Amino acid sequence: xxxxxxxxxxxxxxxxxxxxxxxxxxxxxxxxxxxxxxxxxxxxxxxxxxxxxxxxxxxxxxxxxxxxxxxxxxxxxxxxxxxxxxxxxxxxxxxxxxxxxxxxxxxxxxxxxxxxxxxxxxxxxxxxxxxxxxxxxxxxxxxxxxxxxxxxxxxxxxxxxxxxxxxxxxxxxxxxxxxxxxxxxxxxxxxxxxxxxxxxxxxxxxxxxxxxxxxxxxxxxxxxxxxxxxxxxxxxxxxxxxxxxxxxxxxxxxxxxxxxxxxxxxxxxxxxxxxxxxxxxxxxxxxxxxxxxxxxxxxxxxxxxxxxxxxxxxxxxxxxxxxxxxxxxxxxxxxxxxxxxxxxxxxxxxxxxxxxxxxxxxxxxxxxxxxxxxxxxxxxxxxxxxxxxxxxxxxxxxxxxxxxxxxxxxxxxxxxxxxxxxxxxxxxxxxxxxxxxxxxxxxxxxxxxxxx
Amino acid sequence: xxxxxxxxxxxxxxxxxxxxxxxxxxxxxxxxxxxxxxxxxxxxxxxxxxxxxxxxxxxxxxxxxxxxxxxxxxxxxxxxxxxxxxxxxxxxxxxxxxxxxxxxxxxxxxxxxxxxxxxxxxxxxxxxxxxxxxxxxxxxxxxxxxxxxxxxxxxxxxxxxxxxxxxxxxxxxxxxxxxxxxxxxxxxxxxxxxxxxxxxxxxxxxxxxxxxxxxxxxxxxxxxxxxxxxxxxxx
Ligand SMILES: Cc1cc2nc3c(=O)[nH]c(=O)nc-3n(C[C@H](O)[C@H](O)[C@H](O)COP(=O)(O)O)c2cc1C
Ligand code: SF4
Numbered sequence: 001x002x003x004x005x006x007x008x009x010x011x012x013x014x015x016x017x018x019x020x021x022x023x024x025x026x027x028x029x030x031x032x033x034x035x036x037x038x039x040x041x042x043x044x045x046x047x048x049x050x051x052x053x054x055x056x057x058x059x060x061x062x063x064x065x066x067x068x069x070x071x072x073x074x075x076x077x078x079x080x081x082x083x084x085x086x087x088x089x090x091x092x093x094x095x096x097x098x099x100x101x102x103x104x105x106x107x108x109x110x111x112x113x114x115x116x117x118x119x120x121x122x123x124x125x126x127x128x129x130x131x132x133x134x135x136x137x138x139x140x141x142x143x144x145x146x147x148x149x150x151x152x153x154x155x156x157x158x159x160x161x162x163x164x165x166x167x168x169x170x171x172x173x174x175x176x177x178x179x180x181x182x183x184x185x186x187x188x189x190x191x192x193x194x195x196x197x198x199x200x201x202x203x204x205x206x207x208x209x210x211x212x213x214x215x216x217x218x219x220x221x222x223x224x225x226x227x228x229x230x231x232x233x234x235x236x237x238x239x240x241x242x243x244x245x246x247x248x249x250x251x252x253x254x255x256x257x258x259x260x261x262x263x264x265x266x267x268x269x270x271x272x273x274x275x276x277x278x279x280x281x282x283x284x285x286x287x288x289x290x291x292x293x294x295x296x297x298x299x300x301x302x303x304x305x306x307x308x309x310x311x312x313x314x315x316x317x318x319x320x321x322x323x324x325x326x327x328x329x330x331x332x333x334x335x336x337x338x339x340x341x342x343x344x345x346x347x348x349x350x351x352x353x354x355x356x357x358x359x360x361x362x363x364x365x366x367x368x369x370x371x372x373x374x375x376x377x378x379x380x381x382x383x384x385x386x387x388x389x390x391x392x393x394x395x396x397x398x399x400x401x402x403x404x405x406x407x408x409x410x411x412x413x414x415x416x417x418x419x420x421x422x423x424x425x426x427x428x429x430x431x432x433x434x435x436x437x438x439x440x441x442x443x444x445x446x447x448x449x450x451x452x
Numbered sequence: 453x454x455x456x457x458x459x460x461x462x463x464x465x466x467x468x469x470x471x472x473x474x475x476x477x478x479x480x481x482x483x484x485x486x487x488x489x490x491x492x493x494x495x496x497x498x499x500x501x502x503x504x505x506x507x508x509x510x511x512x513x514x515x516x517x518x519x520x521x522x523x524x525x526x527x528x529x530x531x532x533x534x535x536x537x538x539x540x541x542x543x544x545x546x547x548x549x550x551x552x553x554x555x556x557x558x559x560x561x562x563x564x565x566x567x568x569x570x571x572x573x574x575x576x577x578x579x580x581x582x583x584x585x586x587x588x589x590x591x592x593x594x595x596x597x598x599x600x601x602x603x604x605x606x607x608x609x610x611x612x613x614x615x616x617x618x619x620x621x622x623x624x625x626x627x628x629x630x631x632x633x634x635x636x637x638x639x640x641x642x643x644x645x646x647x648x649x650x651x652x653x654x655x656x657x658x659x660x661x662x663x664x665x666x667x668x669x670x671x672x673x674x675x676x677x678x679x680x681x682x683x684x685x686x687x
Contacts, residue, residue: 141578151501200539
């Protein structure tokens, strides 16, 4: 008798069926938070470090220091940005997240000697109060931009695009546009906010040069200026950004997080962070500006291994958003019934766009916000940042480097052919050469075999 | 109160942009009433981030970002302007006795910007408050994503007028090449007519015989699958 086996199809997978049926209901593309859920992207996990042995000497842990400090804008601006460890908390708008989360991130960053960033939507007084080093974003929307806050910034980041949604503007669905958010953004409360994808007052790199000069005039040449670009045409974009004369270029890979993006764009636009860092570093080398312009890399960085590998491939600093939210409490298995009410569960949540964040981070609802204690959350983020710093130092020390910034591509080997091809890092096992038995085959004489 | 000093002249020929901006800031802090800027020579970024009250008179053409990121400043520009004159002005007044290139009064937040001549593309783009008056015609995408405020265009308006505007109002005296997505035309009330007339009289701009009023139609405020036609046009 014929047996009807239950077989799932790759072409018509349960996920695809669900997607089609949801779109058939809602009549538009799906919008969601978090990041791409693609499983097939090349990642930093495809690389391993090759620690010191006899050919290189590792550093002793205790007395032999391993420096982590990075300074952005040294010798170029009056107040360079000093980071005690090569990590920055990425811009996450007030609106996408709330003041409690901003406060917690600010406290943690200050204790660790690193910066936070306003994101879109203006500088919230709480984040200025709690962040010793605050980067002020200047976006196409110009929400909340004013000369007074500009003067209070420790760096200015001109955002061209984000890795999660390169080529489009921002989205904040109506239920997150509370009275306070609306006031800061000069919008009608409750409106489905879309923001422009092009800046209102400059168009191409030549105009951008004039814009950068304007910001320098406004900030009296005091603070560094960055340009942030979602990773797409990285090689050309980085060259153009560097030539504009900024102190740092931020490249946000396609794994970059968001509070709300079209899902189709999360999964099908931009290039993976590991490939973006290589293209960006190459672009800076090719125009002779690798040491002049700092390279900040974001998009899916989750631990000291990702961070150290990005640095070895040419980044100076890593830029982290989602992981910081996870350290705050995002995805924690508490208030599980509220995850279920959203149709999800801890570990799989991407519902930042709904404004109903079960753990009180991506929401402006006072009741939900009360679930996040900023003091306890700050301690978790501080611990997490410190753990990444220590992990980066493990790799640097074991590769015999007294500075994390001294890690370089020769400290790495690729586990996969694809990653080797993308990064130029040799495959494991080859050591860059042919194996000793490569000259032998079935026809080799017994004598030849004995020689090896 | 400290006494208010009169006028000081800066000749741009012999100064850098940075020193000009610094001088203006210092003069404003020291209660100088007026600075006359001679020979601006279409240089960019003249008059950036001035946040104490002062009156600036530019005798000649200016480049990009004249009187930008400013607050409480008044200015008269006796010449033409490059891109983004009055960008992000918080309060005050700018009168341009000439034409303005693209993006004049971009992200205007308060105060008033008056362009007596023509304005280029994207005039009043992303306006968040204040008033923009244009004596002549304006270009493509004027008032794009306007959030608040008022714009009075005495001449013709280019295509995509007020596209995706959230709020605010645009009055047009001449022809509209094409209305932007998410907008509609409304009747101009008598009260509004009087207000427009008094503003134009004040700035000595010849008013056109009548105005059309453009406001958001609200269809882009909330996604509605029944309005696919409107939503298809936006990113
Ligand atoms: C909740 C949330 C809000 C964000 N808001 C902004 C924003 O306002 N402006 C911006 O440039 N990027 C924004 N981003 C992107 C981050 O700045 C950063 O590029 C990204 O988070 C890096 O990737 P990661 O999340 O994998 O670390 C946001 C990201 C998240 C998760
Ligand atoms: S737990 Fe909150 S912050 Fe985390 S993904 Fe869900 S909604 Fe977003």
